[in-house]
Amino acid sequence: MSNxxxxxIQEIALRFPPLLYGLAIALSIVIGGALFISNNTTHRAAxxxxxxxxxxxxxNFDKCEINSLWLSISGWALLDLPDNTIKIHLFATGPAGSIKLTTRRLYxxxxxxxxKIKSDYHLHGFSASGIRYKLQENFGTSVKLYLEDSKGVMHYGGENVCSAK
Incomplete structure (x- = not known):
């Protein structure tokens, strides 16, 4: 860059008061926190x-880790039928019942x-994470997998026990 x-750039930066920078940083932190919480929120579900x-x-579950506030899962699932997999659902279960996790599908x-699937459009990978107070104590027994086909039928795909982190 030339002098x-x-x-x-320095002249323009000096025109803004320091309070404005502080407010911009605070607003960025609040927005980032809100997006993180909304993307990892869990809710009770039967x-x-x-x-x-x-x-x-x-x-297959590649990773399933849990601690007192955080749960992180990744893996893949495939329903090998003409109706194919439309949605992947993950539920964490324990003594307090079950919670549904926000699941993202991945290629x-x-x-x-x-x-030997030759299509780039098969999203059979998944990842999910969740935050909740006393997560491991209340919902840390296992994670159950369900696959929903194109007709809306839920198929049970097994369960996995998460390791403590």
Whole structure:
């Protein structure tokens, strides 16, 4: 950068009072915190029935870690039927009942290669995270996986026990 440009930027920066910078930083922190909480919030939910287990479900949990406030899960799941997987649902369960986690679907090239799926549009990977007070104590027993097909039928895909972190 030329010296004239640097001097011009410094001149503009000096026109703003320090209070304005402080307010901008505080607002950024509040917005970032609100987005983090809204993306990781959990809510109580009843578990769907576990009577639709079928052998065409292929699934694996790559990571499932939990501590007193935080839960983090990743893996993949595939319903190998003409109706295919539309949604992946994850529920954390424990003595206090169950909570539904916000699940994000991901493209997993390693899984597509292993299962010989030639489409880049198969979103069979998933990740989920949640924050809640006393999460491990109340909902840290296991994580249950459900796959929803294109007809809206929920298929039980098994469960996994998370390791404490």
């Amino acid at each position: 004239a440009l640097v001097e011009k 578990l769907p029935l576990q009577d639709n287990y079928i052998p065409q479900i292929k699934a 997993r090239k390693d899984v597509s290669d292993f299962l």
